[in-house]
Amino acid sequence: MINNKNILAIIPARGGSKGVPRKNIREIAGKPLIAWTIEVAKKSKYIDRVVLSSEDSEIIEIASAYGCDVPFVRPSHLAQDDTSSMDMVFHALNELPDYDYVILLQPTSPLRNVEDIDGCIDAMLALDAPSCVSVTEPEKSPYWMYSLQGNCRMKPLIPQESTASRRQDLKKVYALNGAIYVAKVDWLVNTKTFLNDETTAFIMPKSRSYDIDTEEDFLLCDLLMHKMGRK
Structure with a gap:
């Protein structure tokens, strides 16, 4: 709770992951990823309150063993490949009304820490913003990206008068890292999104911004977490 407002954390974990099968409960650095x-x-x-949103009995069992609250089972029609994260969030909010803020924490960001979570909440409140999301500087700047036209002719993704030859000369940009999304519930119900012109950013370092989507991501994070001695 902060400023007499209560905060609900939702951890989404469906069973049908395609890129890395069963990744939410696959062991990484000695524990299931979701742990x-x-x-x-x-x-x-x-x-x-920290709650799980899942349709999968095995995920529910493992999450419960690690102390996560499971007050409902997500309907199977909200656990499909094309189900939006917002549909899942609104289902959870309908099941658990009367919270002032909601924070979405995807289990595919195992390197985020508690300082990141609380820092994102602090950043939102300090700026009196209705929403805050975590971002990081991308490895490749979009100012050096191109689309391909006919005959493989290159067209800058972002038009510029001249192309910088050094990374230091490029304008700083940030990308969503998928680790933290927080918002006022009533604002979220009205906007139907965590992201609009009122949303503020909480900057996280690349070292804690890995988002597991592929086998390569999983192996890299496992290596990093063992190297860091995560316990």
């Missing part, structure tokens, strides 16, 4: 997000969320000084 890292559950444990760090439970350390937050602001979050009042």
Whole structure:
């Protein structure tokens, strides 16, 4: 709770992952992937309740074993490949009304820490913003990206008068890293999105911004977490 407002954390984890099958409960650095997000969320000084949204009985069992609250089972029609994250969030909010803020913590970001979570909440409140999301500087700047036209002719993705030859000369840009999304519930219900012109950013380092989407991502994060001695 913060400023007498209560905060609900939702951890989404469906069973039908395609890129990395069963990735949410696959072991990484000695624990199921989802356990890292559950444990760090439970350390937050602001979050009042950490809940799982899943349709999968095995995921539910493992999440419960790590102390995550499972007050409902997500309907199967909201656990399909084309189900939007917002549909899942609104289902959870309908099941659990009366929260002032909601924070979405995807289990595919195992390197985020509690300082990131609480820092994102602090950043939103400090700027009196209705929403805040985590971002990081991308490895490749979009100012050096191109689309291909006919005959493979290159067209700059972002038109510029001249192309910088050094990265230091490029304008700083940030990309969503998928680790943290937080918003006022009433604002979110009206906007139907965590992202619009009122949304503020919380900048995270690349070292904690890995988002597991492929086997290569999984292996890299496992290596990094072992190297860091994550316990």
